Amino acid sequence: MPPPSNLEQFQLLPDRPAIRLDSRLVCKYEVLSVVGKGSFSQVLRVQDRITKRYYAVKLVNTDQDFGAVNNELTILGRVKHPFVIRLEEVFRSPTKLFIVMEMASGGEMFDRVVAKGRYTECEARLAIKMLLTGLDYLHRNLITHRDLKPENLLYRQVLN
Incomplete structure (x- = not known):
C-alpha cells in the first residue's frame, strides 16, 4: 500500500491541467498564479493568509536531481543578505518539494x-x-x- 499523500489537486487556470499541491501549503498560503516554469520546476506566486505577504513557491519533483536541490536548500538556509533571495520554509511530500522563498516581483x-x-x-x-x-x-x-x-x-x- 503506498504511503498516504497530503497532495491535492488544485486548479489555477481553467484551460490548464491541475497542479497537485501540498495541503499544508494551501492551508497557510493562497495560491495566486503561476509566475514561471522551467524544465525541472514551476514557480507560483502565493500570499500568506495571515500576514498577507507575498512569496514565491518553487515546486520541484523529487525524482529530479535531488542532490542539486538539496544543496540549494542547504545554502539558502544558511545565507542572510539583502541581495540574496531568502528561504522561508520547505514542505516535503513523497513526490514533491515546495520551496517557499521571498517574492522578487521586479x-x-x-x-x-x-x-x-x-x-x-x-x-x-x-x-x-x-x-x-x-x-x-x-x-x-x-x-x-x-x-x-x-x-x-x-x-x-x-x-x-
Missing part, C-alpha cells in the same frame, strides 16, 4: 536590459554594485554561484 535583469535597451552609467553602476555585493557575500562564505546569468538575477521591486 523581474529578471535580462528582461530589464532587453526592455530598456540602454543603461545610463549610474543605472549600470547600481546594478553591478548589487550583483557584486551579493557575490562577495557568497564568496566570503565559501559559496560559488554556478549558474550566474541575467535570467537568474532577480529584482525585488518593479521599477517605474
